[in-house]
Amino acid sequence: MTEKLSEETRGPLLKPLFDTGWSLVEGRDAITKTYKFDNFVDAFSWMTRAAIWAEKWNHHPEWFNVFNRVEVTLSTHDVDGLSTLDAKLARKFDTL
Template sequence: MTEKLSDTGRDTMLAPLYATGWTLCEGEDAICKTYEFADFIEAFSWMTRAAFWAEKWNHHPDWRNVYKTVEVKLTTHDVGGLSSLDAKLARKLDAL
């Protein structure tokens, strides 16, 4: 079972993500990032690849797509905040 990140876990797992453009979402225990692509097809293709990983890990992002932009929010609803699954999925999204 996944647990909510401790203060030490937050420092260790989230600091590298902040360096790649992730931020804490305002008013929530979640991280957010906006990805911009060349066009809609590139954005949607990235979302499709991301969806396979989200399904494989049973950890699904809250996201919104408008044309070539994808806004992503990650949190673990089962623990009421950020967990290691959020950091893991964020790293994968950045790698895609």
């Protein structure tokens, strides 16, 4: 069972993500990042790769795509906030 991040684990798990462009969503326990690509095909290709990992880990992002930009928001609905799954998926997305 996934648990909401504790105050003790938030810093160590989230700080490296903030260093790569992730930020907290105002008014919500979630993180967000906007990825920019050269064109629509590159953005959609990234989304396809990201979707495979999201499905594999059964943890699905909220995202929005326009042309070469993909806005991603991560939060774990089962715990109504951030969990280790969000940090794990964010790190994976950054490597794609």
